Amino acid sequence: MAHRILDRVQETTTSTGTGGLTLAGATSRMLSLSGAGFVNGDTFWGLIEHATAAEWEIALCTYASAGAGSITRATPLKSSTGAAVSFSAGTKTISLVAPAAVLTLLGSLEAVNAPTISAGALTLDLLLGTVHRVALNADVTGITISNALAGFASGFTLEFTADGTTRTVTMPGNVTALNGTYTPSISNGTRDLLNFVTLDGGTTWLMSIVAQNY
Known part of the structure; x- marks a missing residue:
């Protein structure tokens, strides 16, 4: 397990709510978490953004490799609501970021x-x-x-x-x-x-x- 800081890693998800997010593959010309070398238990700072709704969150995420892969997220550093976002239906992107803090x-x-x-x-x-x-x-x-x-x-x-x-x-x-x-x-x-x-x-x-x- 390690903390990862990598370029050009971005996945999508259609999961909803405040819990874990199941990964649905990399976006165009980007790497998936598994493709970038993530292993079970690795952490990263993630920006999770809804494609159409005004919902976003920056949180420390933990990768789980089982199945298609998923992430869990800690209490957000910042978000559109000031707390854990309950994401609505639709596509969300998960991008690796380096928060200013x-x-x-x-x-x-x-x-x-x-x-x-x-x-x-x-x-x-x-x-x-x-x-x-x-x-x-x-x-x-x-x-x-x-x-x-x-x-x-x-x-x-x-x-x-x-x-x-x-x-x-x-x-x-x-x-x-x-x-x-x-x-x-x-x-x-x-x-x-x-x-x-x-x-x-x-x-x-x-x-x-x-x-x-x-």
Whole structure:
């Protein structure tokens, strides 16, 4: 399984609804997913467009090779409805694309995100930024790291700002601390800087404490 970025790959489908889409072959002068070398479980960013209706969606798609081939799609990055599109009857095209948000993630310019802690949960979405600045105003009992790209190494920086109260941060089970267990600073306004790297598309993460109490 790998994440694929390829040119001139475009298929059609007549499937409807918000679920999986059965593939119906490549468009003229384009390659099918199987013809481009996709194997079961490969992922790609897909633009799905209805031929006549105002319905479209950009989502991370997973290829299944059984039968004629099909794809499943994750929560869309963008769409005509702002959510998963329930495609109506008719022909749709599925094209491989490189979304701007993903190119920003992979590029040298790093977007800064400011997620908040909600009922102990903290979500770090790598499509929203590779630098995350968090006000540590509550204990963090769970961290979700989302949208690491399968097949790619990637990383992000996490900065916590203390609020003067003793707080705890529980790391996910797939995070390995390279230079000690992280204990947050306490003094109001002081900051801690952590660095995270994955070499396997987000399955496991390596965490380093870069600086504390600055």
